[in-house]
Amino acid sequence: MTEVLEPGTEIDEQRPSQSLSTAAARNLATTTKSVPQMQGITSRWLLRQLPWVQASGGTYRVNRRLSYVVGDGRLTFTNVGDNVAVVPGELRELPLLRTFEGDDADSTLVAVAERFTQREYSAGEVIVEFGHQADGLYLVAHGKVSKTGVGKYGEATTLGVLAGGDYFGDSEIVAGGGIWEFTAKAVTRCTVLSLSEQSFAELVERSEALRAHVEAQRSSAAPARNDHGEAAIDVASGHSGEPEIPSTFADYELAPREYELSVAQTVLRVHTRVADLYNEPMDQLEQQLRLTIEALRERQEHELVNNHDFGLLHNADMSMRAPTRGGPPTPDEFDELLAMVWKDPGFFLAHPRAIAAFGRECTKSGVYPTSVDVGGHKIPAWRDIPIFPCNKIPVSENYASSVLLVRAGEHNQGVVGLHQTGIPDEYQPGLSVRFMGINEKAVISYLVSAYYSAAVLVPDALAVLEDVEVGRED
Amino acid sequence: MTELLEPTPASAAGQQTPHSLSTGAARQLATTTKTVPHTREITPRWLLRGLPWVDVGAGTYRVNRRLTYTVGDGRLTCVTTAGRVRVIPAQLRELAPLRDLPTDEPLDSLADAFEQREYAAGQTIAAAGTPAGQLFLIAHGKVDAIGATQHGAASLVATLAEGDHFGAAQLVYGGEWPHSFRAVTPCVTLALTRQAFEQQLSASARLRAHVDTLQDPSAAPTQPVNKYGEAAVDLASGHRGEPPIPATFVDYECAPREYELAVAQTVLRVHTRVADLYNEPMDQTEQQLRLTIEALRERQEHELVNNPDFGLLHNVDLGQRLQTRTGPPTPEDLDALLARRRKTKFFLAHPRAIAAVRTQCTRRRLYPHGVEVDGTPMTAWRGVPMLPCDKIPISDNGTTTILAMRAGEDNNGVIGLRQTGIADEYQPGLSVRFLGIDGNAISSYLVSAYFSAAVLVASALGALENVELGRTT
Numbered sequence: 001m002t003e004v005l006e007p008g009t010e011i012d013e014q015r016p017s018q019s020l021s022t023a024a025a026r027n028l029a030t031t032t033k034s035v036p037q038m039q040g041i042t043s044r045w046l047l048r049q050l051p052w053v054q055a056s057g058g059t060y061r062v063n064r065r066l067s068y069v070v071g072d073g074r075l076t077f078t079n080v081g082d083n084v085a086v087v088p089g090e091l092r093e094l095p096l097l098r099t100f101e102g103d104d105a106d107s108t109l110v111a112v113a114e115r116f117t118q119r120e121y122s123a124g125e126v127i128v129e130f131g132h133q134a135d136g137l138y139l140v141a142h143g144k145v146s147k148t149g150v151g152k153y154g155e156a157t158t159l160g161v162l163a164g165g166d167y168f169g170d171s172e173i174v175a176g177g178g179i180w181e182f183t184a185k186a187v188t189r190c191t192v193l194s195l196s197e198q199s200f201a202e203l204v205e206r207s208e209a210l211r212a213h214v215e216a217q218r219s220s221a222a223p224a225r226n227d228h229g230e231a232a233i234d235v236a237s238g239h240s241g242e243p244e245i246p247s248t249f250a251d252y253e254l255a256p257r258e259y260e261l262s263v264a265q266t267v268l269r270v271h272t273r274v275a276d277l278y279n280e281p282m283d284q285l286e287q288q289l290r291l292t293i294e295a296l297r298e299r300q301e302h303e304l305v306n307n308h309d310f311g312l313l314h315n316a317d318m319s320m321r322a323p324t325r326g327g328p329p330t331p332d333e334f335d336e337l338l339a340m341v342w343k344d345p346g347f348f349l350a351h352p353r354a355i356a357a358f359g360r361e362c363t364k365s366g367v368y369p370t371s372v373d374v375g376g377h378k379i380p381a382w383r384d385i386p387i388f389p390c391n392k393i394p395v396s397e398n399y400a401s402s403v404l405l406v407r408a409g410e411h412n413q414g415v416v417g418l419h420q421t422g423i424p425d426e427y428q429p430g431l432s433v434r435f436m437g438i439n440e441k442a443v444i445s446y447l448v449s450a451y452y453s454a455a456v457l458v459p460d461a462l463a464v465l466e467d468v469e470v471g472r473e474d
Numbered sequence: 475m476t477e478l479l480e481p482t483p484a485s486a487a488g489q490q491t492p493h494s495l496s497t498g499a500a501r502q503l504a505t506t507t508k509t510v511p512h513t514r515e516i517t518p519r520w521l522l523r524g525l526p527w528v529d530v531g532a533g534t535y536r537v538n539r540r541l542t543y544t545v546g547d548g549r550l551t552c553v554t555t556a557g558r559v560r561v562i563p564a565q566l567r568e569l570a571p572l573r574d575l576p577t578d579e580p581l582d583s584l585a586d587a588f589e590q591r592e593y594a595a596g597q598t599i600a601a602a603g604t605p606a607g608q609l610f611l612i613a614h615g616k617v618d619a620i621g622a623t624q625h626g627a628a629s630l631v632a633t634l635a636e637g638d639h640f641g642a643a644q645l646v647y648g649g650e651w652p653h654s655f656r657a658v659t660p661c662v663t664l665a666l667t668r669q670a671f672e673q674q675l676s677a678s679a680r681l682r683a684h685v686d687t688l689q690d691p692s693a694a695p696t697q698p699v700n701k702y703g704e705a706a707v708d709l710a711s712g713h714r715g716e717p718p719i720p721a722t723f724v725d726y727e728c729a730p731r732e733y734e735l736a737v738a739q740t741v742l743r744v745h746t747r748v749a750d751l752y753n754e755p756m757d758q759t760e761q762q763l764r765l766t767i768e769a770l771r772e773r774q775e776h777e778l779v780n781n782p783d784f785g786l787l788h789n790v791d792l793g794q795r796l797q798t799r800t801g802p803p804t805p806e807d808l809d810a811l812l813a814r815r816r817k818t819k820f821f822l823a824h825p826r827a828i829a830a831v832r833t834q835c836t837r838r839r840l841y842p843h844g845v846e847v848d849g850t851p852m853t854a855w856r857g858v859p860m861l862p863c864d865k866i867p868i869s870d871n872g873t874t875t876i877l878a879m880r881a882g883e884d885n886n887g888v889i890g891l892r893q894t895g896i897a898d899e900y901q902p903g904l905s906v907r908f909l910g911i912d913g914n915a916i917s918s919y920l921v922s923a924y925f926s927a928a929v930l931v932a933s934a935l936g937a938l939e940n941v942e943l944g945r946t947t
Binding site for chain 1: 497500501504505506507508509510511512513514515516517518595615616658659660736737738739740741742743744761762765766769770773774777781783801825826828829832833835836837839840841843844850851853862864869871872873918920940942943944945
């Protein structure tokens with residue numbers, strides 16, 4: 001056993017040192033130095049996994065077949081204190097009122113919005129019950145509502161979960177005199193605005209324009225379209241003999257969406273004296289540039305997720321968003337996402353804490369999902385679809401996050417990243433470093449720019465599981 | 475971290491005049507990168523990929539089988555009018571004893587002789603060992619037939635559903651109930667009591683004559699059959715000495731089933747002006763054709779599943795149709811489905827049905843291993859992949875069907891039929907023919923796809939029916 005000799009204080013003071021101290025020796029030696037480290041660097045799986053498509057000319061136009069939109073957006077509410085009101089213009093998100101235009105349309109909508117009555121439901125309370133007279137239009141302002149129907153043999157079946165901004169009863173109120181085909185029950189505490197059939201009838205009575213609009217809705221025939229709302233391509237099949245064969249063409253959207261490349265830029269400044277002299281063993285300029293680029297790439301991934309224009313969280317179709325049933329992300333909900341993006345799903349993207357919450361739920365259900373190998377990394381997976389961590393997905397103040405499921409690639413009509421290679425002074429694909437000059441204070445400036453965007457080619461390529469609680473203790 | 479510079483409203487309002495060309499203006503000079511037109515309709519079409527395609531020479535494919543003496547009991551259809559359920563009289567011929575009835579005349583009054591009985595879930599309809607004397611038709615609901623094992627424990631023999639019946643043989647020949655029958659769900663049944671049946675027999679001389687021949691064992695010609703109902707091939711085995719060895723031959727069906735290729739067609743119209751001029755960078759006609767062909771292929775898959783003539787859902791042999799035990803698709807149900815055939819190549823299910831299977835696996839703390847099909851990970855059960863297909867219908871009350879099949883001509887399985895080498899062929903089995911240009915300068919192309927599907931042996935294709943989705947329990 002060796003003894004550790006603690007440096008005794010009295011020894012140092014009393015005796016002069018007999019050999020060169022390390023402190024003095026360091027004056028001759030060269031220190032080994034690390035390159036500057038940075039905590040902000042993440043694995044950036046989204047940037048690595050998205051296939052990048054060249055967008056020459058700075059704009060990428062996604063052509064699609066002509067769709068007749070059913071108009072099923074979400075409504076927005078305003079609240080003053082405890083009083084919740086629907087924003088009148090938002091009522092156009094209801095299929096019933098989508099095309100409602102006219103001189104006094106806006107004032108009519110204000111009148112409609114005023115007729116809604118607010119009610120609070122506690123968790124477990126039934127809002128409408130199966131088989132009862134359908135009595136109005138209900139908007140969920142806050143909370144979660146489950147819809148259950150009756151199965152073939154009389155047992156309850158889940159039809160879905162409605163969250164804030166969703167609504168039900170819109171088709172019943174147009175048809176009139178029907179019964180509820182489902183039971184709506186509050187899962188959490190809910191604030192619901194309702195418009196009774198009576199009030200609606202009064203409103204229709206009062207406004208000529210509204211009456212004409214509702215009448216038109218009742219009688220109008222929808223144009224021929226396929227299950228996805230696209231203008232149908234007529235095909236005859238299974239016929240024998242000589243029937244007339246339908247003529248057809250595939251119609252396109254007349255104003256397709258165009259994605260412009262977005263930019264993340266910064267000006268990097270280095271003093272000439274630093275750049276000229278302090279370059280052994282590391283190039284100062286190169287290290288400055290490296291860290292700047294890392295920060296830019298982090299920002300790029302952040303924008304790809306969160307940008308209001310092209311960010312994935314904001315570009316998911318309304319029909320491709322599902323709230324969690326209970327709160328924490330359960331295996332069943334991941335399976336539900338997989339049923340939504342069932343055509344060649346590519347990968348999940350979730351906040352590391354959401355992945356941990358999902359892992360907990362898996363353990364609770366008693367299943368142990370196997371991980372998959374992606375480029376030499378062991379990545380957690382569900383049903384062999386990897387779940388990549390991405391800390392750019394926001395976690396709200398009350399610990400709610402989102403989980404994305406993406407089908408990637410241009411050839412299978414998925415989600416693609418857009419960039420443009422071959423730009424002047426290109427340093428990395430889609431990223432340029434341009435020398436701006438030296439000013440009177442001998443500071444050199446470089447303009448570092450990254451150009452990028454992301455496009456969802458077909459709406460069913462991207463699904464979002466919303467309201468994922470990541471910190472539930474139970 | 476870098477800061478994002480949001481364009482402030484002040485600068486947008488014009489306080490800061492732009493010093494250089496805006497991107498909006500620059501775009502007027504630049505070429506936009508354009509995608510080909512996309513459509514949501516395209517699916518992976520796993521059925522078309524998974525089926526082996528057999529080339530049909532002259533438009534018809536004949537499936538020759540061994541001669542079969544049908545013993546099969548079909549399903550009966552009942553109609554409900556104002557709460558009263560009645561069986562369609564002609565459908566009574568699906569009952570084995572009435573199959574060869576020479577005349578239709580007694581059936582109408584026989585249909586009226588049934589009385590409607592309703593059972594709650596869990597109620598026993600008939601107990602094993604008690605004298606049987608009634609014929610039950612299930613109009614709605616599910617019934618378990620429960621037998622006993624060697625050691626007296628209960629065993630599930632079968633699950634019967636709408637259209638199934640039991641007690642026909644016992645009604646004609648007498649005897650005891652071989653199994654217990656218990657309602658799994660609320661059931662509506664039609665029952666024909668022995669008393670009512672006797673009344674019918676005395677009312678109709680023809681019916682009595684027919685039933686008398688059935689009850690006389692010497693009158694019924696008995697052909698030797700194997701357990702699948704095929705004419706037996708006589709063999710001797712294990713014998714010693716010099717017994718006479720049976721002479722035999724393998725008899726074939728005299729009228730084998732022939733599958734004609736079905737067609738899906740459309741006429742694609744493109745204005746010559748569009749086709750001539752607007753071709754940079756993409757060929758307009760080609761893109762129109764691509765989307766039309768995709769729509770045609772989707773229809774093709776739809777027909778392969780749903781066509782009443784050759785669609786797989788309608789070609790499942792009645793003996794190969796299983797019912798779910800409880801409602802949702804459980805691992806037990808899938809095992810039962812797999813047990814019915816050798817070499818099951820894949821399951822075919824609606825994506826929501828696959829999600830329901832996964833949910834049930836999770837409930838049982840199972841995490842089935844996936845397999846790769848064409849490089850795509852697929853959920854598998856016992857190593858058999860579950861291919862998604864959104865063409866399998868889901869009923870209004872959320873029930874669907876899961877198919878399981880053996881594929882390939884060599885395996886006596888399910889095959890897809892097509893004909894290659896047709897005139898103006900564009901893809902295998904699909905032709906694009908130029909029809910000409912009309913007076914409005916519109917050029918027309920006839921796009922036709924020829925296809926069909928055949929089940930070579932009945933056991934190649936099985937179905938799990940009444941799969942309930944979205945069950946909360």
